[in-house]
Amino acid sequence: MTLSRLRPRRADVRDQLLVAAGRAFAEHGYADVSVTDIARAAGFTKGAVYSNFGGKPELFAAVLSESFTELVGTALAEALTAVGQGAGGAGPAALAAASLTRVVLRLERWPSLLAEFRTLAAKDPELRAVYGALLTRRRQELERRLLTLDGVRLAPGVDAGVAATLLLTCLSTLALEHAASPETTPAPVIEAQLAHVLCGLIR
Numbered sequence: 001m002t003l004s005r006l007r008p009r010r011a012d013v014r015d016q017l018l019v020a021a022g023r024a025f026a027e028h029g030y031a032d033v034s035v036t037d038i039a040r041a042a043g044f045t046k047g048a049v050y051s052n053f054g055g056k057p058e059l060f061a062a063v064l065s066e067s068f069t070e071l072v073g074t075a076l077a078e079a080l081t082a083v084g085q086g087a088g089g090a091g092p093a094a095l096a097a098a099s100l101t102r103v104v105l106r107l108e109r110w111p112s113l114l115a116e117f118r119t120l121a122a123k124d125p126e127l128r129a130v131y132g133a134l135l136t137r138r139r140q141e142l143e144r145r146l147l148t149l150d151g152v153r154l155a156p157g158v159d160a161g162v163a164a165t166l167l168l169t170c171l172s173t174l175a176l177e178h179a180a181s182p183e184t185t186p187a188p189v190i191e192a193q194l195a196h197v198l199c200g201l202i203r
Contacts, residue, residue: 057130075099097195111175
């Protein structure tokens, strides 16, 4: 067997690093995890992290981006399906709110991790650039989905970029509040607030 056939594909290496990083960050936080820790957990050298992502900040951003795309994409797809089926006679805003509430409840430690990263970014120009790029990607992804969902339309006069930014802010804040105090920010409260916001954004 040749060496090239033994060497893992770059995409596989990247995927394994993302999985290992996600577990490490979720368990220990951002600051307390090293590139070496992540690489070792994935079965590679730290050079694999640098060659695939550039460094720990970029790896963290990649983990968050992938998680966000999967969760929010799934939630909006569920909402679209429900709208198409006319589930319970509820409108698009109510159905989207119910789906996005499930996203908030599944985020677990990620809101606090993002808050930790944001605090560090405020003092570090390198992290600030990565954080800014992460926010931009998240906003653009949500904006794209809001504009391409069949059966769901933005309300007249609503700018897609503004809607995406507002919705992201609401999701992040509600997720943080739920993580810190689930008793005072339970699912029904989250859903009601999201429905209120979405009523002004989509129809």
